[in-house]
Amino acid sequence: MLFHYHFWTPYLEETEKFYIENGFRISLRMGKYEGEYQTFNPPLDWDNFREKDITFRIIEARKGAINITFGFGKKVIFDHIGFLVNPNEHDEICNKAREMSWKVSSNDRRTFIGTPYGFRIELQSNLDAIDGTTDIAKIEELELFVENGEFKKDLSQLFNKQADNIHSFIGETSTINKAVMSGVLISSKIDPNGVNVVRKGN
Template sequence: MLFHYHFWTPYVEETEKFYIENGFRVSQRLGKHYGEFKLFNPPLIWDDFREKNVIFRIIEVRKGAVNITFGSGKKVLFDHIGFLVTEGEISEICGNAEKMNWVVDRGDRRTFITTPYNFRIELQGNIDAIDSLNNESKIEKLKLVTKLQGLDKNLSSLFNKPIDNIISEVGDEVTIKEAVIKGLLSSNIIDPNGVRVI
């Protein structure tokens, strides 16, 4: 199940505000302050730490079966999408990735696959990565822009089935052009990183 995407961005506070205004909750804020990683989770708000020059490694917002993360970056940079899968599926997908000569980085909590399309795919086996499996809030479709053709075919080979909720087109910059998310409070709006959210 497609559940996740991640950006690096200079618009960290603005991105958090955008998703909160659309019904998401902040589940985690991890940032570097004076060389140490510290949590700035709710009930803390931005007024509590805005002036401290925190470099955020990750801010995670959630709504139902949707998990979106972003961290501090010098420019907007799309990093990865994520799928919630079973342990058995992880092994099969990783085997397929290795046959395709894609780099697999297996971890205790999650596995990353590096694609030739300048973004990664996260395989997440932990159901606690989302708040709920209900159908009220979920990512129904992502439209990706890549510099190479063939993503749709390669995703089908990777997952051993058609991946109908990822659509790709060729363009100059690798990014998510559009996200169709069920259960949002607003529609046809653009997040601070250029993702049109419908």
């Protein structure tokens, strides 16, 4: 199940505000401050730490079965999309990725698969990565720009099934152009990183 995407961005506070306005909750803020990684989670808000020199590694926004993360970058860079899979699916997908000569990197928490498209694919088997069920909110479709190749075809090969909720088009830079979601509040609006978040049914 498609559940996640991640960007590096200079627009951290603006991005957080956007997703809160869409009904998301902020579950995590972690950044380096005075040489150490620390958390600045709610109920703290930006007025509590805006003036501190914090380099945020990750801010996490959640709603239902959607998990969106972003961290500080000097410019907007799309990093990865994520799928919730069971352990058997995880192993099959990793084996297929190796057959395709895509790099597989795993740790105790998650697996990343490198693609030739300038971004990664995350495989996540821990259900605590989401807040709830798809009845509350989920990513229905993603529309991506990729620099070259046939990402949708390769994704279908990787997962051994048609990637019906992923659409890809050739663009100058690999990024997410549109995210169709159920359970969000705003009918259609572009986030600070260029993702057009559209409520399903518009």
